[in-house]
Amino acid sequence: MSKVKVAVNGYGTIGKRVADAVTMQDDMEIIGVAKTRPNYEAFVAHDKGYDVYTLTDRVDTMKQAGIPAAGTVNDMVANADIVVDCTPGGIGEKNKALYEKAGVKAIWQGGEDHELAGCSFNAEANYAEALGKDFVRVVSCNTTGLCRVVYPLDLEYGVKKVRVTLMRRAADPNDIKTGPINAIIPNPIKLPSHHGPDLKSILPHINIASTAVKLPTTLMHVHTLNIEMEKECTADDVKTLFAKQPRIRMIGQGISSTAEIMELGRDLGRPRGDMWENCIWEDSVTMYDEELYFFQAIHQESIVIPENIDAIRAMMELETDGAKSMAKTNKALGL
Numbered sequence: 001m002s003k004v005k006v007a008v009n010g011y012g013t014i015g016k017r018v019a020d021a022v023t024m025q026d027d028m029e030i031i032g033v034a035k036t037r038p039n040y041e042a043f044v045a046h047d048k049g050y051d052v053y054t055l056t057d058r059v060d061t062m063k064q065a066g067i068p069a070a071g072t073v074n075d076m077v078a079n080a081d082i083v084v085d086c087t088p089g090g091i092g093e094k095n096k097a098l099y100e101k102a103g104v105k106a107i108w109q110g111g112e113d114h115e116l117a118g119c120s121f122n123a124e125a126n127y128a129e130a131l132g133k134d135f136v137r138v139v140s141c142n143t144t145g146l147c148r149v150v151y152p153l154d155l156e157y158g159v160k161k162v163r164v165t166l167m168r169r170a171a172d173p174n175d176i177k178t179g180p181i182n183a184i185i186p187n188p189i190k191l192p193s194h195h196g197p198d199l200k201s202i203l204p205h206i207n208i209a210s211t212a213v214k215l216p217t218t219l220m221h222v223h224t225l226n227i228e229m230e231k232e233c234t235a236d237d238v239k240t241l242f243a244k245q246p247r248i249r250m251i252g253q254g255i256s257s258t259a260e261i262m263e264l265g266r267d268l269g270r271p272r273g274d275m276w277e278n279c280i281w282e283d284s285v286t287m288y289d290e291e292l293y294f295f296q297a298i299h300q301e302s303i304v305i306p307e308n309i310d311a312i313r314a315m316m317e318l319e320t321d322g323a324k325s326m327a328k329t330n331k332a333l334g335l
């Protein structure tokens with residue numbers, strides 16, 4: 001069977017990781033990536049062997065800089081079966097007409113609204129909903145992290161109410177435009193934050209209230225969760241349930257901060273030190289007054305990467321069983 005042809009539009013934090021993850025699968029391949037400027041990331045993409053495409057008016061600029069642009073974004077899209085749009089939030093929306101005109105399937109990221117695709121995606125929670133779809137949105141890093149814990153808890157014990165505080169990294173490590181900063185920003189100030197409603201785009205029946213602050217760090221988000229459940233369970237039951245999930249890593253062994261989790265990612269030899277799993281502090285999992293509490297850390301730059309691979313497989317109907325797709329993705333990535 002020929003491999004599914006994937007194009008990545010927007011080769012930044014998420015796009016470069018999606019491209020490398022696609023390359024590691026045996027049922028899909030990268031036919032091109034699109035960059036707007038001939039910066040170091042474009043040169044690395046070129047050196048890795050990716051065909052680098054660009055906007056119509058930038059082809060000459062790319063060529064002059066030493067990157068023989070394979071063509072325009074339109075050319076790239078025309079050659080693809082599916083485009084993973086990883087442009088900055090709000091830009092992806094403008095590309096929809098291009099994808100519709102080319103008759104190509106497209107995946108957007110969490111920076112776009114649910115309505116753009118009409119199907120928001122998390123591999124664990126709603127793989128089947130994306131089967132054969134033309135347009136899908138992989139939800140944000142925070143929402144992906146929430147889905148991965150709320151969904152199995154709801155299946156097993158019935159979730160009555162979720163309360164979550166998200167402590168968010170202010171910027172990605174390479175983002176020099178956002179820093180330097182020295183403040184804690186309640187964001188948004190009006191409550192609840194959009195994260196709860198975003199989870200409902202995948203799990204509409206879940207009762208959830210979220211608040212969020214931004215912190216001066218680049219290393220991961222941390223969530224404090226408090227969950228009321230229908231059925232009785234112990235902290236050990238929850239730890240056992242989490243430990244069984246393919247994209248949850250229980251954290252202990254003296255790891256007391258996000259800095260050490262990122263170090264663990266590097267020690268494990270992960271590409272770019274990425275941590276694709278939710279990292280839950282095992283010792284934090286507590287039943288108090290019949291409610292569940294725990295802390296989890298989310299690596300914003302990489303957590304959605306396996307979900308993008310599964311979304312491709314579902315939309316292209318390469319695999320109808322979500323669990324099988326997740327297992328295949330995880331194995332290929334080394335997760």
Ligand code: NAD
Pocket residue numbers: 009010011012013014015034035036037086087088089090091109110111112139140141172300301304
């Ligand atoms: P980024 O800024 O790191 O990368 C975006 C890339 O797109 C850049 O290389 C930029 O040059 C390029 N680009 C800009 N306009 C373009 C255009 N018109 N055509 C082609 N390329 C264009 O952004 P990112 O952090 O990778 O975010 C991408 C999407 O992923 C957003 O929707 C974001 O909300 C979402 N997301 C980001 C994170 C994160 O923590 N970084 C996590 C999950 C989801």
